[in-house]
């Protein structure tokens with residue numbers, strides 16, 4: 001069985017960005033091979049465990065998954081059923097950062113190949129993430145320190161500077177991407193507070 005920890009490429013002697021890129025390639029390769037059934041089951045389990053995080057939460061910043069990511073459709077449904085306000089990322093030119101409100105059932109469309117599905121409501125501005133009481137972030141891997149490896153655009157590292165201090169950030173990954181060995185990390189990488197996998201919620205930093 002593949003898991004990220006023992007599959008970490010040997011990053012010794014590499015520049016940090018090169019080391020990150022190698023790990024991204026390893027995870028993406030594995031994601032491409034993941035059976036669709038496993039992805040579907042993971043999505044359902046992730047949604048079930050998300051319930052436990054919603055006490056006292058009014059607004060959630062979440063995301064609509066791209067094809068090989070854990071599907072967030074069931075998670076978004078759980079959020080909708082709980083009556084919370086949902087914000088989803090919207091990308092402008094050059095991956096600029098914005099958010100729009102989303103209600104379950106609203107159309108989501110890929111604006112360009114490889115881009116995540118997006119709502120078409122008005123942009124609320126990058127700083128709208130400050131409304132969120134809870135933030136779900138996509139990731140390729142998360143280690144014991146909460147270091148999150150993202151897709152490499154720095155989108156979340158930048159956008160999270162607008163989150164209200166103390167707002168929990170929860171990365172969503174498959175079980176085999178929850179990594180017990182340290183992932184490469186830079187000073188600007190904002191650690192996450194917890195990780196949500198099909199096995200449940202794990203708090204890493206409290």
Ligand SMILES: Nc1nc2c(c(=O)[nH]1)N(C=O)[C@@H](CNc1ccc(C(=O)N[C@@H](CCC(=O)O)C(=O)O)cc1)CN2
Nearest residue numbers: 063064065066089113114115116138150151153155156
């Ligand atoms: N579902 C989801 N939404 C997200 C992210 C994410 O990782 N997942 N992001 C996390 O930061 C931000 C957007 N990051 C993005 C990163 C890459 C591409 C993209 O166009 N990828 C193309 C081309 C890549 C390339 O050639 O360099 C592709 O993958 O085909 C789009 C958005 C915000 N929304």
Ligand SMILES: Nc1ncnc2c1ncn2[C@@H]1O[C@H](COP(=O)(O)OP(=O)(O)OP(=O)(O)O)[C@@H](O)[C@H]1O
Nearest residue numbers: 020148149150151152153154155156157158188189
């Ligand atoms: N807060 C920031 N301010 C300025 N530049 C940043 C910031 N965060 C990240 N960057 C730059 O963005 C690029 C990608 O960063 P990084 O590798 O951490 O992305 P990532 O966390 O994997 O991606 P994402 O957050 O989009 O999923 C790097 O060149 C980095 O220097």
